[in-house]
Amino acid sequence: MQDLKAFTNRRTPRYPKSRTRLLRKEGGSAVIADPGKRRTHSVSPLSKPFWTRLFVTGDPVESRHLIRGLMLTLSSTLLMAAVGWMVWGTALVAIPYFQQPLKNIRIHGLNRLTEQELLGGVGLKPGEALLSIDPYELATRLRAHPLVREVDLRRQFPHRLHLNIQEHQPVARLQAANEVFLIDAEQRVLQRIVSGRFSAEDAHLILVTGLRTQALQPGMQLQSSVLAQGLEILQELAEMPQATRTALRVDLSEPQNLKLVVSVDGRRKPLEVQLGRVRFANRVEQFRKLYPSLLGTLKKPQMVDLRHPDRVSLLQ
Secondary structure: OOOHHHOOOOOOOOOOOOOOEEEEOOOOOEEEEOHHHOOOOOOOHHHOOHHHHHHHOOOHHHHHHHHHHHHHHHHHHHHHHHHHHHHHHHHHHHHHHHOOEOOEEEEEOOOOOOHHHHHOOOOOOOOOEHHHOOHHHHHHHHHOOOOEEEEEEEEEOOOEEEEEEEEOOOOEEEEEOOEEEEEOOOOEEEEEEOOOOOOHHHHOOOEEEOOOOOOOOOOOEOOOHHHHHHHHHHHHHHHOOHHHHHOEEEEOOOOOOEEEEEOOOOOOOOEEEEEEOOOHHHHHHHHHHHHHHHHHOOOOOOEEEOOOOOOOEEEO
């Protein structure tokens, strides 16, 4: 019996033999070239010129797409050119417009201050361009003045500046070291008053004397408990007639016993009203009720003591 394994019917596959060529370069070296690995180049439709694709192609759909793309490209180019022209023209007109020098300053709300006093120390230079002025920095410099409370600053191009000033409101005249100053309700020193030259408006403010303090300067912020009590008395006296309040003076020389000094016409020595240091509202109200009767008596008292809650002491 024959062994079938010795005889197989498997055939050896035959692969096509590739023919190789021997190429020789100019330098003399030989290079083996395999024809089976040649590169094939495909021609893309986009590689053709635009006008060739537009007029030579026979596909109407492709032609419409090409025409639509051409119109979009032209419209975008024209739009960009128009925007650039507008920006260039605006820059030519706006730069000289915003670089004009400051010519006019309008100030509203001044009462005690003058324009020269307000603008004297803020550093505005003649001929300075309005665009170069920082409104926030200028408002900060203006608020540094003792009389200035708030500033509303607006630039109006090309050459105008608007200032709306709100001043601190004084509530009393404070005498210290032979000088008189205006103070507000927050114990802020506002202004020094030249002796004998204060206005009629300042003359209606009640004078506060006797405060023991250091040398005062405008802009200082005082923190005196005695002065705070004196300002409380002034607040209670606000309901009295103007003519009566003008004749009053608050004496703080004795912190434990604050006094009202009343200058009465025809008398050399003023009337002294002792208020103590507490319950000023009740005692000032009591003084307001007694004041007309005190002036009507034949023998006018020289001192009135209101420190006792159940009685009033008079000293002739």
